[in-house]
Amino acid sequence: xxxxxxxxxxxxxxxxxxxxxxxxxxxxxxxxxxxxxxxxxxxxxxxxxxxxxxxxxxxxxxxxxxxxxxxxxxxxxxxxxxxxxxxxxxxxxxxxxxxxxxxxxxxxxxxxxxxxxxxxxxxxxxxxxxxxxxxxxxxxxxxxxxxxxxxxxxxxxxxxxx
Amino acid sequence: xxxxxxxxxxxxxxxxxxxxxxxxxxxxxxxxxxxxxxxxxxxxxxxxxxxxxxxxxxxxxxxxxxxxxxxxxxxxxxxxxxxxxxxxxxxxxxxxxxxxxxxxxxxxxxxxxxxxxxxxxxxxxxxxxxxxxxxxxxxxxxxxxxxxxxxxxxxxxxxxxxxxxxxxxxxxxxxxxxxxxxxxxxxxxxxxxxxxxxxxxxxxxxxxxxxxxxxxxxxxxxxxxxxxxxxxxxxxxxxxxxxxxxxxxxxxxxxxxxxxxxxxxxxxxxxxxxxxxxxxxxxxxxxxxxxxxxxxxxxxxxxxxxxxxxxxxxxxxxxxxxxxxxxxxxxxxxxxxxxxxxxxxxxxxxxxxxxxxxxxxxxxxxxxxxxxxxxxxxxxxxxxxxxxxxxxxxxxxxxxxxxxxxxxxxxxxxxxxxxxxxxxxxxxxxxxxxxxxxxxxxxxxxxxxxxxxxxxxxxxxxxxxxxxxxxxxxxxxxxxxxxxxxxxxxxxxxxxxxxxxxx
Numbered sequence: 038x039x040x041x042x043x044x045x046x047x048x049x050x051x052x053x054x055x056x057x058x059x060x061x062x063x064x065x066x067x068x069x070x071x072x073x074x075x076x077x078x079x080x081x082x083x084x085x086x087x088x089x090x091x092x093x094x095x096x097x098x099x100x101x102x103x104x105x106x107x108x109x110x111x112x113x114x115x116x117x118x119x120x121x122x123x124x125x126x127x128x129x130x131x132x133x134x135x136x137x138x139x140x141x142x143x144x145x146x147x148x149x150x151x152x153x154x155x156x157x158x159x160x161x162x163x164x165x166x167x168x169x170x171x172x173x174x175x176x177x178x179x180x181x182x183x184x185x186x187x188x189x190x191x192x193x194x195x196x197x198x199x
Numbered sequence: 200x201x202x203x204x205x206x207x208x209x210x211x212x213x214x215x216x217x218x219x220x221x222x223x224x225x226x227x228x229x230x231x232x233x234x235x236x237x238x239x240x241x242x243x244x245x246x247x248x249x250x251x252x253x254x255x256x257x258x259x260x261x262x263x264x265x266x267x268x269x270x271x272x273x274x275x276x277x278x279x280x281x282x283x284x285x286x287x288x289x290x291x292x293x294x295x296x297x298x299x300x301x302x303x304x305x306x307x308x309x310x311x312x313x314x315x316x317x318x319x320x321x322x323x324x325x326x327x328x329x330x331x332x333x334x335x336x337x338x339x340x341x342x343x344x345x346x347x348x349x350x351x352x353x354x355x356x357x358x359x360x361x362x363x364x365x366x367x368x369x370x371x372x373x374x375x376x377x378x379x380x381x382x383x384x385x386x387x388x389x390x391x392x393x394x395x396x397x398x399x400x401x402x403x404x405x406x407x408x409x410x411x412x413x414x415x416x417x418x419x420x421x422x423x424x425x426x427x428x429x430x431x432x433x434x435x436x437x438x439x440x441x442x443x444x445x446x447x448x449x450x451x452x453x454x455x456x457x458x459x460x461x462x463x464x465x466x467x468x469x470x471x472x473x474x475x476x477x478x479x480x481x482x483x484x485x486x487x488x489x490x491x492x493x494x495x496x497x498x499x500x501x502x503x504x505x506x507x508x509x510x511x512x513x514x515x516x517x518x519x520x521x522x523x524x525x526x527x528x529x530x531x532x533x534x535x536x537x538x539x540x541x542x543x544x545x546x547x548x549x550x551x552x553x554x555x556x557x558x559x560x561x562x563x564x565x566x567x568x569x570x571x572x573x574x575x576x577x578x579x580x581x582x583x584x585x586x587x588x589x590x591x592x593x594x595x596x597x598x599x600x601x602x603x604x605x606x607x608x609x610x611x612x613x614x615x616x617x618x619x620x621x622x623x624x625x626x627x628x629x630x631x632x633x634x635x636x637x638x639x640x641x642x643x644x645x646x647x648x649x650x651x652x653x654x655x656x657x658x659x660x661x662x663x664x665x666x667x668x669x670x671x672x673x674x675x676x677x678x679x680x681x682x683x684x685x686x687x688x689x690x691x692x693x694x695x696x697x698x699x700x701x702x
Contacts, residue, residue: 124598174595190603
């Protein structure tokens with residue numbers, strides 16, 4: 038059988054999988070009955086409902102004609118990897134990662150890392166521009182978040198500030 | 200007069216220096232993100248939520264509300280000058296607004312949008328002030344069964360009026376409800392779906408979901424599009440004021456847009472976006488006067504009406520939130536979050552327990568609208584300059600603000616990992632063409648729905664018929680069923696699809 042709408046078919050798969058997983062997970066908790074619901078009751082109900090809806094969506098995607106097949110198209114791996122990578126690098130540098138012995142490097146370094154990595158996701162990358170941008174953002178964030186809003190964020194690396 | 204008394208309390212609160220300042224900050228930020236395409240009020244409010252911890256609750260809500268209606272003003276500027284909707288609710292403004300700009304009439308188009316928005320904002324605020332108290336009275340008659348049914352109606356309403364596939368949208372709600380119940384169950388103390396991760400026993404933070412799905416998901420989506428040439432009409436904005444003829448045409452359109460927008464804003468699932476679409480469709484049906492320019496070629500009515508409607512809708516969508524505690528759209532869902540952060544339980548009791556917050560917020564909206572008209576008409580040049588900032592400088596800044604915002608919610612890097620996961624999920628939603636907004640609504644309502652369902656069934660000793668034997672609850676469920684039924688009628692279904700394709 039041919040998939041008539043790719044986007045719908047795979048969203049149906051996603052809904053069924055997630056709904057099913059929630060429903061199965063819910064059975065490990067006490068289900069109870071209507072008058073005395075256990076913690077598993079509501080998630081089990083919703084999980085089954087979601088799985089059924091997913092199946093209906095999949096079925097529709099196989100039957101209902103669409104004009105262009107609703108192709109999902111290429112995944113934009115580059116922006117995906119760099120934007121999320123920048124975010125992860127920010128988290129690692131800001132808080133440190135004790136499991137690999139990396140000390141907290143503080144906000145300023147984390148901002149430089151985030152700006153540089155995330156800029157790589159774009160179409161044009163010029164190091165000079167990016168460095169200027171990072172400096173502006175670092176200074177701006179210091180003023181806005183540390184100085185004005187007084188958020189509790191470590192600014193400098195642990196080995197400098199102690 | 201109660202109303203006048205209440206409003207005077209409100210203005211007393213709103214007119215303090217701090218609150219005026221935060222109102223202004225909210226309006227400026229709102230206009231800013233409205234002007235910039237690719238970032239919307241949902242992501243911005245999510246980003247700023249952590250920053251409002253330190254503020255008094257009134258100031259925090261005043262600022263966040265300002266961002267929402269401020270975005271409606273800013274969005275029209277980009278729509279008219281660049282032919283890009285700065286905000287999703289300005290999609291229809293592009294059609295005629297951009298054509299006017301190309302004919303050198305950007306000034307009158309901007310003025311029509313600004314003045315229309317201002318008028319609509321004032322009317323919307325008045326409606327909010329007038330309708331909130333009686334609705335609150337009604338809400339006090341609600342038991343758990345009614346609340347459960349009301350949430351069903353709200354959620355159904357939210358998807359019926361949205362664009363795209365109905366079934367997928369309902370599925371997204373259910374997915375949101377499921378994500379909402381991750382964490383410790385309040386009744387039994389069991390940590391559900393937390394995989395023994397201590398941070399997850401508190402549940403998934405909605406800032407994390409909002410930021411990941413709406414912030415990162417959108418950025419990745421935008422970056423995967425090829426750069427397109429933007430034609431910005433920066434130099435040609437002069438002669439801001441519309442002619443007498445323009446005024447004659449736009450005045451009735453503004454009135455119609457305001458009326459329609461106010462009505463649609465109150466409905467569950469309504470708000471700015473729907474209001475703008477409906478208003479444009481209505482204008483097109485109204486007979487042309489002789490000598491009038493056709494729609495799609497630069498008709499001023501096509502700018503004035505949807506812009507009034509989206510602002511009126513933005514204003515009145517606060518009604519269900521403030522009176523019933525039920526968020527009608529994703530932005531209001533975030534406002535629920537903002538209220539809970541400040542230990543205010545949204546619902547009918549807000550008006551009596553926090554009158555200064557309730558009326559202060561309403562009064563601030565009027566002040567905010569007055570600020571916005573000044574920010575957006577005389578100071579338009581400043582915003583136009585912003586449009587020339589390339590996206591390659593903007594998106595790293597947005598990524599940064601998201602990251603800092605997420606981290607500072609709990610000062611915990613765990614949230615930063617979570618937001619990366621939801622960023623991926625958000626991009627997947629985009630690829631699979633599933634609307635993320637219903638997910639956020641479901642996520643906020645999930646725990647509330649479970650709690651009310653539990654209580655209702657506990658009181659009825661497990662008989663499900665309690666939802667249809669109590670008249671108020673039955674009425675709400677019938678309304679929900681009717682909504683679904685109407686949308687599924689073949690003739691309406693075709694119309695609905697047509698209305699959203701029209702871009």
